[in-house]
Amino acid sequence: MSGPKFPPQANDPFSSVPQNSDPAGTDQAREQPAAKGITRRGFLKGAGVAAAGTALLEGAQVFTREAAAATRGKHDGVKEFGPGAVPVTLHVNGKEHTLQIEPRTTLADALRVHLGMTGTKVVCDRGPCSGCTVLMDDMPVNSCMTLAMDAIGRRVTTIEGLSKNTGNQDELHPVQAAFVKHDAMQCGFCTPGMVMTCSALLKKNPNPTEDDVRQATAGNLCRCGTYPRIFAATLEAAGVSGKESIRNA
């Protein structure tokens, strides 16, 4: 009766016993898997790659150190700030404010966190929505993308500084008043940025067309879709017809 031989024989093709035809120990024999599946050759190859990687890393570190040394030499005489807090004076809404801030602080954070002017909204905090618009020397800028240090020596105007204080109460800027009249907001998150952009437009172009308003506010995103009322309000503030646009926003 033929059947499986037990224990398995070395010359049995279905046996899991290694068929070592070279008991004296040739290369092939040495390649047989070790207990944990690593061969001696594989181990030596891996060690070689690791050594090469270490050499490359060391080379890169030397290069970085040399580049840093060269840069230091070039910047001699240039004043460096930080990384800790440094005193910075900002001119905001007609007043000077001296703050102690890290050089990496954005203008939005300097206004909101350090000066408590939370009228400026940070919506996306990465550039595309312009909800954080303030004016720097009458130019609209995204304050979340501007370093506070870059505003040194510039006139910064925020939504808080747009109205005029006339004795006991603030008199709204014409754009603010027109936004209220036309109900040109829903959630209101985009509104301070919109108002700043539209007020900058009217300062530069007191008689804008609707296309001018559309172009000026093209970078200001309103997720609530209040655009027709925003255009109408801005045109009314300019003294142009404030009829609500029925064109697609």
Ligand code: FES
């Ligand atoms: S919050 Fe600054 S661009 Fe959106």
Ligand code: FES
């Ligand atoms: S009113 Fe809500 S985003 Fe413009």
